[in-house]
Amino acid sequence: MDKSWISKPRNDNAYIDGVRNFIKFAMEKSSINGKILCPCRKCYNNSSFVPEVVEEHLVWNGFLLGYNVWVFHGESFVTSSSEIECTSFALGSTSAQESSSRQDGLGGLLQDVFGIMGTNLNNEQVMNETIPNNLEEYNDEAYATGFLGEQNFNERSMQSSPSETIRYKNLVKDCDQELYPGCKTFSKISFILRLFHLKCLNGWSGKSFTMLLQLLKDSFPEGTSLPSSYYEAKKLIKDLGLGYEKIHICPNDCMLYWGETMDQEYCNVCGSSRWTMNKDDDDGSDDLRRKKKPAKILRYFPLIPRLKRIYMSSKVASLMRWHDEGRIKDGILRHPADGLAWKSFDDHYLDFSSDPRSVRLGLASDGFNPFRTMSTTYSTWPVILIPYNLPPWLCMKQSSLILSMVIPGEKGPGNDIDIYLQPLIAELKQLWDGVDTFDASTKQNFIMKGALMWTVNDFPAYANLSGWSTKGRVACPCCGVSTDSRWLKHSKKFCYMGHRRWLEPNHSFRYQQNQFDGTIELRSAPISPSGIDVLRQLEGTSYKYGKGSKSSKKRMREEVASSANQVVDEVGTTNQVRVFEDADEFIGDDHDFHEVGNDSDTLDASTQCVVKNLWKKKSIFFELPYWKYNLLRHNLDxxxxxxxxxxxxxxxxxxxxxxxxxxxxxxxxxxxxxxxxxxxxxxxxxxxxxxxxxxxxxxxxxxxxxxxxxxxxxxxxxxxxxxxxxxxxxxxxxxxxxxxxxxxxxxxxxxxxxxxxxxxxxxxxxxxxxxxxxxxxxxxxxxxxxxxxxxxxxxxxxxxxxxxxxxxxxxxxxxxxxxxxxxxxxxxxxxRWMYPIERYLVRLKSYVRNRAKPEGSIAEGYIAEECLTFCSRYLEGVETIFNRPQRNYDDVDNAEAYMFLSGGRVLGNFESIVLDEISLAQAHRYVLLHCDKITSYPIDII
Known part of the structure; x- marks a missing residue:
């Protein structure tokens, strides 16, 4: 498109015609609700108006100088050298010919990262803010990566604001800056991105990265723009990534200092201090507050900005609809969308399922030792989210998994994990109501909704997340109170038999006593409790979170004995009532309380139990409005x-x-x-x-x-x-x-x-x-x-x-x-199994460089790799995690293959042999009968 009119006088007919052509182009490419950004010299692409107002502004105020690549109005950043001579915003750019010749893919990257700037423009209050004079100070305050819990993540979700314009301009400036005078291959930012990509792909340490930068800086010609250290390089690309929050926690896991309690100094439950004091501190020191360190920190990675980033990426956005548009719907189960739980959810919430872009998530969590020696007792618990919208070849890949939080050790959270999940549940509630999001595949805004389908975890974590004890008499969460178990006196453990209940009613096994447990089995298979059944069982229960005031074993037994008159079980249809006089009768007098797995609130499994205290807690997931209707809430691994x-x-x-x-x-x-x-x-x-x-x-x-x-x-x-x-x-x-x-x-x-x-x-x-x-x-x-x-x-x-x-x-x-x-x-x-999650935990463990702060190392390593994973989708001609060769790649040229590929290579020494006629004929016959390549040939030729 001819842009020479920009430099003409504003009363010139060519200028007016050029303005009208620009508005027509912008309306076709970037209009949102009939509005476009105004690129006049006063609005500075910070406000959006209807076309008539934009035309008036451009005629009266003039077109923004230097804005020759219309990235905010639908034009690609990388354009032909014949059209443009300078880049946007007049920030010391090189020629477009040099930018185009590099073909580093950064134009598309910046468009996807900041493309949302042209979408959320209906908020006039936000868009009419003035840009601060001190750009560096504004950047540092708005986009620091180590947030305390004082700021709510909803306030920092990605919005179109002057700060984003500042970030964009800084990156454009770095994209246009030569790596060194006369360099035509790399810009400053593209070279740093390549180096960071190699660092993440090959596991370099920060120290080795700094040493490499120093060597390269000494090797390049004078005037190189290369940073001197890993820290400086990380600051250059931080605006391409997403940050995380640091939320303080009670050292006994009683509460988060978050939301309404963010300013408190002491725990509401156990009274513990929020801070860990240095040995040389005293109460009268003026510097006491400066020296305070939080006793425990939860590192939380906000979910909504990460889901928005997925839809902002032109490389991935369309794949989020695969479960609806690309899936084969022939009744065969190939994807979670084919299962009854997904379909039932769709039928129950038609408004949610009507848009295939609504996000379905799975939650996985497990503890692992972040150190490479198992002799150290330490358990860090990451919480990982799985986006099930993606197709099978991407859904469970590590590049698609979203780290939601890193729960610190030394001990695992246990049943107190609900305390840590509060920020995530708050975001999931917000997602259920809907969040305005830009879809790069359709170039339109939409209301993105999201729901948590189920959890993926091993069996001990099943208990922590669901609240059902997976030890003791009623350890099976699917059978619930109908679990068939027997205490083995000599083996000192429970066994779980009774599988004859799942046989046909007239099966002969039901009447065989000696071969089984000595009884005749006439019962039917138990029915798994629904979410509504669970809530009914949980009525009136309460759980005190935290590890600071747990009762002793003796105290717990006394509490069980004192509340024994509340224990009732229904036997068959006779509704007989049993009242236990003491805890020993309730637990069983032939085994120890601890050996039952803290199952003081269970009954003899030979009867159907209706006990209010079978549940250890009411899971925080029931705060989600749809959770009780999910057919499958927690998966068996x-x-x-x-x-x-x-x-x-x-x-x-x-x-x-x-x-x-x-x-x-x-x-x-x-x-x-x-x-x-x-x-x-x-x-x-x-x-x-x-x-x-x-x-x-x-x-x-x-x-x-x-x-x-x-x-x-x-x-x-x-x-x-x-x-x-x-x-x-x-x-x-x-x-x-x-x-x-x-x-x-x-x-x-x-x-x-x-x-x-x-x-x-x-x-x-x-x-x-x-x-x-x-x-x-x-x-x-x-x-x-x-x-x-x-x-x-x-x-x-x-x-x-x-x-x-x-x-x-x-x-x-x-x-x-x-x-x-x-x-x-x-x-x-x-x-729904733990294999991809366990392998991902190994990746997280590799991020630990500082053994004194393993969770901090994991968080910093993750946001760096998350950023580079996103950027690597746009790198051309580079080996990335998306195009890496196979494990045993032979690089054999099969261009001249007649029928069979000649892949493979000799490993070690080999010996040549000559087949006899019989063996050779057998080999030929086997190939002819079993090779699909020759089935199209006529049988007489074969």
């Missing part, structure tokens, strides 16, 4: 379930000390239950106890055969870890298995490796269980097949009950019964 089930089998098969579920105590429990008399221990004449062999008992040679298979097994690269390193043939043990090792063993290896060492009955059970896990872990699931799996796994668990002792049935084994039904609700398992 298939990763840890597989690992624990695999450990149970291997420990029992190999009779490993401390890990086997079949020992003398387990046999005594069988004797107490009066079942499977052939397995009862027998006292011999020499006063030694003989334990009869069970069908799963392996001889020494069987163990050696089994472990030899695992020792010699070879799998493709990336398929599994080196399991052979876990095998100890001398002691006949298998140890130090990781979660993924259990996944591979249970699904693929155990059914084959045990064939020569175990009976056919055991092999059948292992094969059935292997098929079950492999089916529910598939990328696509058929709802009808899930119904069949739900029935078949109940029968498999009943077969296991007939063979293995009750001590084998830990809560993890029982949870298998619920996995198929959860898959119908939530969709494929790989969106």
């Amino acid at each position: 298939v990763m840890h379930i597989q690992k624990n089930v695999c450990d149970n089998f291997i420990g029992t098969f190999l009779n490993m000390h401390g890990r086997t579920k079949d020992n003398l105590n387990a046999r005594k429990d069988l004797e107490d239950m009066g079942i499977r008399h052939d397995l009862h221990p027998k006292l011999q004449s020499n006063n030694k106890t003989y334990i009869p062999h069970a069908i799963y008992t392996m001889s020494t040679q069987d163990k050696v055969n089994f472990l030899t298979v695992l020792k010699n097994i070879k799998v493709p690269d990336g398929y599994a870890s080196n399991i052979s390193r876990c095998v100890n043939l001398k002691e006949r043990t298998l140890s130090n298995l990781k979660s993924h090792d259990g996944h591979i063993l249970l699904q693929d290896i155990l059914p084959l490796a045990l064939r020569a060492s175990m009976s056919k009955q055991i092999i059948t059970i292992i094969s059935e269980l292997s098929l079950f896990f492999k089916s529910i872990c598939s990328k696509s699931l058929d709802p009808k097949a899930l119904d069949q799996l739900d029935s078949s796994v109940a029968l498999t668990l009943c077969h296991i009950e007939k063979i293995f002792p009750p001590s084998f049935f830990t809560i993890m084994v029982h949870l298998i019964i619920h996995l198929a039904s959860e898959a119908k609700l939530g969709g494929p398992v790989h969106y």
Whole structure:
């Protein structure tokens, strides 16, 4: 477009025609609600008006000098050199030809970062503010990255304001500044971005980055604009990233100094001071306040600006609608959007689901040791959000995960995690009402809404987030008060059996007593409690947060005894009432209170319990208006379930000390239950106890055969870890298995490796269980097949009950019964298990450079990588996390391949052999029969 009219007199017809053409162009490209930014010399692109007013301003005040690249009116920053001779805002720019020749992608980057400036222009009060004279001071105050809790994140959400204009101008200035005089390849900011990209991609330390900058500065010609240190370089690109807040916490996790309590000095609950005092401080010091340090800090990463950033990016915005526009809707479960929970949510909230841009989130949390030595007891808890709008190939990638907060150690938050979640819940409530957001894919504003679908966590964290105790008699959150458990007197733990309830009503197993638990099973399968049921159970409950005033064990037992008359259970349909006279009767007189897992408020699991205090707390998620209607609120973690089930089998098969579920105590429990008399221990004449062999008992040679298979097994690269390193043939043990090792063993290896060492009955059970896990872990699931799996796994668990002792049935084994039904609700398992989260925790651990402040290191490392991840989408011709080559990239040129690709390379020494005629014919025949490349050829040619 011709822009020569800008320099002409304002009464010239060419100038007036140019103004009208500009307004026509701007209305087509950047109008919002019929308004555009006014680029006159007085408005300075800070106010928006209707076209008639803008035309009047431009004629009377003149066009803004230097604004020749109309980035606020829909024009791309990088334009042809023939059109422009200078860049925007007259801030010491180079020629457009030089800027265009670099092709560094920063034009599109800046447009997406600051494109929202032209969208939220209906707020005249904001847009008519004057720009401060001291730009540097304004920048430092408005965009510091280490916020205390004094400012609310809603006030700092990304808005179109003069401060954003200042940030934009500073970045444009750096984009136009040469790296050194005469440099045509890099600008100052593009070179720093490249260096930061390499730092994050390769894990450089800040010290090494500074040393590299100093070396480069010495190597470049005189006049280089390169900064001298990592700190200075970080300040240059901070405006491209997003910050985080520091919120002070009571050292006992009682409360946050946030919101109405941000100015308090002492905790409302325990009275602890907000500050940690230095040893040399005294109460009379005038510098006392300056020396105060917060006792505990929560680092919170505001969610709304990060979701806005996703929609502002032209590279990602359209993908946030994939779940509605790109998903195949044929009834097969491939994405959480195919599950019943998602569909039920859509049906219940039509206003929310009517816009496919409404954000669906999952929340994951788990504790980890940030140090690389496990001998140190320290637990840091990050909270991570998963945007489920994205397609499967992006949804669970680390680049898509959003770090919401870093909960500090040394100890985990436990049930007090709700205190830390308050800022996130506040933002989720705001998202539910809607937030004005710019969509780069449609170039329009829309009201962005968001909802939390469910949580993803391991089983202990399940208890912390839901409030249901996952230990003791009623440890199963899906069965709830109908959990079938039995206290094993000799093994001193609970077992969870009773899987015959899931069989058909007339199944023969229901009437077999000796093979199971000695009873006839006539009950039906329990129904998982809904959110409304949970709220009904939670009526009248209260929980005192904080770790400063926890009652002792004796005190808790006395409280249980004093409130025993409130405990009621309904037995069948007779509505009989039991009143417990003391805590020992309530808890059970044959086990210790602590061993039950603080389950002082549970009843005998042989009856259906209705106990108000079964819940440890009312989860903070119920503050969300929609949470009680979610069909799936908390997910069972298939990763840890597989690992624990695999450990149970291997420990029992190999009779490993401390890990086997079949020992003398387990046999005594069988004797107490009066079942499977052939397995009862027998006292011999020499006063030694003989334990009869069970069908799963392996001889020494069987163990050696089994472990030899695992020792010699070879799998493709990336398929599994080196399991052979876990095998100890001398002691006949298998140890130090990781979660993924259990996944591979249970699904693929155990059914084959045990064939020569175990009976056919055991092999059948292992094969059935292997098929079950492999089916529910598939990328696509058929709802009808899930119904069949739900029935078949109940029968498999009943077969296991007939063979293995009750001590084998830990809560993890029982949870298998619920996995198929959860898959119908939530969709494929790989969106809801902990594998991607655990791997992301390893990434967060790599950020820890300062062991004295691990959470601060994680926060700073995350915002740096978050910024560079966003920027790397716009870098051209550079290796990024989005285009990195494969693990074993051969870089083989297949341009001249006739039929088969020639990828691969020789590893180590090789030996050439000559095939005989029979082997050569067999090889040719195999290729012809199994290669898809030649199926299109006529059979007579083959």
